[in-house]
Amino acid sequence: MRKIISGNEAIAIGAYRANASFASGYPGTPSSEILEYTKTFEDIKVQWASNEKSAFEQALGSSIAGRRSFVTMKHVGLNVAADSLMSSSYTGVNAGFVVVVADDPGMHSSQNEQDTRLFAKFAQVPILEPSDAKEAMGFMQYAFSLSEEYDTPVILRSTTRVSHTQELVYFDMHKLGGMEDKLLAKNISKYVLVPKNALLRHKKLLERNTKLQKLTNEIPLNKMEQGSLNVGIITSGVSYLYAKELLPEANFLKIGLSWPFPIDLAKEFAKNFEKVIVIEELEPYIEEQLKIADIKNVEGKKFFPQDGEFNLDIVEEGLAKASVLEKRHKKYFEVPKNLPLRPPVLCPGCPHRPIFDILHSLRVYVTGDIGCYTLGAAAPLSSIHTTVCMGASISMGYGIAKASQNHKIVSVIGDSTFLHTGIQPLIDAYVNNVAYTVIILDNSITAMTGGQPDAVSGFNIKNEPAPKVDLENLVRSIGIKRVFKVDQYDYKKTKEIIEQEVNTKELSVIIATRPCVLAPIKIKEMPYFVIVDKCIDCKRCLRIGCPAIGYKENKAYIIEDLCTGCGLCAEVCPTLAIVKGESNE
Amino acid sequence: MNKSIIFCGVGGDGIITASNICAVALMRANFDVKKSEVHGMSQRGGSVNAFLVYGKKVYSFLPAKGSLNYMFASEKLEALRNVDYLNPDSKLLVNDRIVPIVGANIDEAQIEESLKSYSLDLKLINFNDLAKQHNMQKAINTIMLGYFSKIIEIDKKYFIRAISDNLSPKLIDINIEAFEIGFNLQ
Secondary structure, X not given: OEEEEEHHHHHHHHHHHOOOOEEEEOOOOOOOHHHHHHOOOOOOEEEEOOOHHHHHHHHHHHHHOOOOEEEEEEHHHHHHOHHHHHHHHHHOOOOOEEEEEEEOOOOOOOOOOOOHHHHHHHHOOOEEOOOOHHHHHHHHHHHHHHHHHHOOOXXXXXXXXXXXXXXXXXXOOOOOOOOOOOOOOOOHHHHXXXXXXXXXXXXXXXXXXXXXXXXXXXXOOOEEEOOOOOOEEEEEHHHHHHHHHHOOOOEEEEEOEEEOXXXXXXXXXXXXXOOEEEEOOOOOHXXXXXXXXXXXXXXXXXXXXXXXOOXXXXXXXXXXXXXXXXXXXXXXXXXXXXXXXXXXXXXXXXOHHHHHHHHHHHOOEEEOOOOHHHHXXXXXXXXXXXXXXXXXXXXXXHHHHHHOOOOOEEEEEEHHHHHHHHHHHHHHHHHOOOOOEEEEEOOXXXXXXXXXXXXXXXXXXXXXXOOOOOHHHHHHHXXXXXXXXXXXXXXXXXXXXXXXXXXXXXXXXXXXXXXXXXXXXXXXXXXXXXXXXXXXXXXXXXXXOOOOEEEEOOEEEEOOOOXXXXXXXXXXXXXXXXXXXXXXX | OOEXXXXXXXXXXXXXXXXXXXXXXXXXXXXXXXXXXXXXXXXXXXXXXXXXXXXXXXXXXXOOOOOOOEEEEOOHHHHHHXXXXXXXXXXXXXXXXXXXXXXXXXXXXXXXXXXXHOOOEXXXXXXXXXXXXXXXXXXXXXXXXXXXXXXXXXXXXXXXXHHHHHOOHHHHHHHHHHHHHHHOOO
């Protein structure tokens, strides 16, 4: 087959060809589409989990049951599953078990840009780094057999530029032979990590490392490419492609299996050159391995940045600094200065918007979380004061409420994030009598990552009807008394309840119930318009930050095809100048 | 020598779909193709772009600044935002419209003047109006692609195939019709 596919699609196809039969994950850009593609294969049982730790352990369990299994997440998701990763490195696996982690250098859609290779080293599990979609497919297949042969979880590390890039790939959909399912493993000394067993497993792990160390120096995934230029480059991932584009005639050591690092191979490579250049995104992982091994003629981060995503211009500049490439004198234009930025915004009709407008007007301190609603921090709503990681809104709100008794604290969290890691701190808040207000923005979908269903959606990844968790019952079952449900489109009532609760010295939970305007169905009602004569240029409607509202010649106007008819602008307009229907103009 | 295209616009515009159709058309025209785009937060109405590189053998997904041959922009301000990828020989197709930015005043005349100030082969056409005339507001980008296929000099039969490959069956006919409208535009 000849087809243009993305890295994420390639990973799913690789898993299919390797006869994987179970997959779980938690959505997170840039990893989300892997399971979206995987669900199209009948032979693979696939599902979304409430968080990465749960997903990781489901897949590990399935591996122990004898089925090739994998789990997908973004880099920060591995932090949540780190506990499981560290110890699964001790237990090892039964059938092949692959942990697919997508890093986001440049933070296109993330809160940090950590480097998963350091996690692999920390947990002592092999990590594979494909450079493009074609490699991602092959590496994924290989990861399963590597996992089985060495009895270890294997990490497949993608990055945004591998996951979301599309390229022409030739492939077939035949499954590889010789991969029968195994029997359920019953082996207490291997899978029960009490200290007595774990001590022995630690020794096994170290023995495994010795074997892997030998493998990594021999495996074709780590390969030398001879060129005619007297320049040696060691690189991995997408950096390889940029370097290859710029210096196709250089000598390359391309790293595909980066932990354990192929140190003997690198020594053999490095001795041929006066100077060896390491090109790697984010952390100086390869460079450090080389320097620890006392390879002296190596430089990397001296020429290349440790932050941000690489591109051709950055790699070219680094190679020029290293004096191996003459910087081209390119003619290109300067982007005009002071061009207004176009930051992402809450969608027209987004049910989060009324909540943030209310919180803004009440001047409360708001702890936020990870999701579309993080955009409530952006001007003009400007009503989120902290965002750190999944679930942190409730726990940080708790800490702030404890420390500053006189301030009004509100935590906002989405349904998916609440189920991910928000429940635990809410329980803590209840049993420790912390008084503040938690607003669960229940739009019944994981919206930010593209509308994946979660436990309150009522359908699953395959779009089949599924049981759903009742958030109100869940919260009440903790013991919390003050639980309210509101419809955000009923602005007055919602404001009344939020105002009442922030002024009550008790823990309360408000569940805002309007569904997402985009998923699972796109909601579009009759649009609103501005009666020009009634508009007094107070700009109140502009302060809700709706992209469907424009401003021209001292009057607000509504862009008809963007307006979804939510009516928030009409609610806040003091002169009733905004009404439903089509303008006569 | 490889060639490259930038597709740029506002999140939700359909930039990704347009670039997908173009990528498949180029594959059908027997080029090696690599495409790169940014997902995530920018889909919520932010700036979006996608790069497409094609030729005999492509390594890097991303082109270097100043190296792009063509631009397909669904909005003027976003076209201007990406001019650093262009050079004096680049050819541009830009939809003649501005999408407002929350909290910002945009001087439309200034944007247009600025865009024209580069010695570029610039085609500025209001495809929204054109689409409205034909009652095809949902296929604006496909109309643009019809016109764009002539700029990049790729036979339209590859695009027609790519539209059939990429879109759901109920959208194919209308999009082929839209493509033809763009293609026949003088």
